[in-house]
Amino acid sequence: MAYRRTDNVAARLADNRRAILNAARDLVSEGGFAAAQMTEVARKAGVATGTLYRYFPSKEELCRQVFREVSAREMNVLASIAAGKASAATRLTEVLYTFAGRAVRGRRLAYALLAEPVDVGLAEERARFRRMHGDIFAGILADGVAAGEFPPLDVRIAAACIAGAIPTALIGPLAPESHELEEKGERVIEEIVRFCLAGVEGAGAKTIGDMRRSA
């Protein structure tokens, strides 16, 4: 009488779900989220349009899921560096190089995650992503301050500055068409990292506010 969900079927369902997510992910990493239209995703996943809605309640939810999976991979890479036991300065340097380097090597995907115009739902997801970057940076900074490696500073704000500086400085070069980075990529990355490290380490002077107030 009743109907039991066989392992076989369960597996096929899982496969479908994966196929859909993979199709969406592939489209995104080729043409950004703009290219992830439901019809296209379905075609590429080898299912009918309607089927998508048996696995995801809406396009927004599907895209969010893709965003989370892709960004989680990035975050894990950074998090494992951050969790290492090298000095804070070393870990920070490593994290910055890795962040920037991966963005450059995966231009298209990085553009989709960081800069492509997206609708509010994804913008929310992107904000979360940025916040996670901030958390990682802030963690390292806090270690460094505690260990006396860095001068005292507001780690949350400094972390946010870093999280903003890197993508923006890469964006021109990050744009989907630009091949600029293939040549001077390393050069650019080094300069960006340099700026961020200096921003952290040169926190000594309390003179700025004063300088200004007396201006």
Next chain:
Amino acid sequence: MAYRRTDNVAARLADNRRAILNAARDLVSEGGFAAAQMTEVARKAGVATGTLYRYFPSKEELCRQVFREVSAREMNVLASIAAGKASAATRLTEVLYTFAGRAVRGRRLAYALLAEPVDVGLAEERARFRRMHGDIFAGILADGVAAGEFPPLDVRIAAACIAGAIPTALIGPLAPESHELEEKGERVIEEIVRFCLAGVEGAGAKTIGDMRRSA
């Protein structure tokens, strides 16, 4: 026989154009570009929907125009500081404080210009806006390097870092609902400026790339 466009009429046309732009601008500074729907703009400007299309070929063009006008005002403020004859360090400090300060005081508008999710057309305009910021920062930095006030650095990249760090660090607080900044605004701004100045001034060490290569 022929028809001549009287001064009277010309004035009325100009008035209409202004009324439309003003209506759009007001809507944007209240609810972001999302709130600038053609029907609303027309209503607020006191004209019919169709009339909008006698003055602007499309919504995109209208919005771009609004964006340009609003951002031009900001740019002028910064540009006039940058053109001053104080030391580069002073001018940079002034510009950063002004940029961040104005963003904080005009939260909603700043959000629309810098962070609100928008479609590709406006994103393009926003990129231009960022680039102009970069140009201003870069100009000051170049002066400073030439004068020996700052260590040698790639001014374009450093400028891009600054242009990215400020908005991102303000964004959480900049979000339309957040009132966080009303209290700690000054505090946050000082820390951001500090970070950027340090990033510029602490450019001495050529050690970073080396440190990494030997890691």
Next chain:
DNA sequence: GGAGGTACTGAACCACGGTTCAGATCGAAT
């Protein structure tokens, strides 16, 4: 004042792309 052109109106139109759903298909249980 009327001829000939310009400007304005706003309801109807339309494109786009996400979403639905009645019917076909498939798998499990008997």
Next chain:
DNA sequence: ATTCGATCTGAACCGTGGTTCAGTACCTCC
């Protein structure tokens, strides 16, 4: 083999909001 629910299909549907355009009012000039 048959039943029955779960799953899949894809063409049709629909909401949104920008855009159009036939009709009207308005100017200018003679």
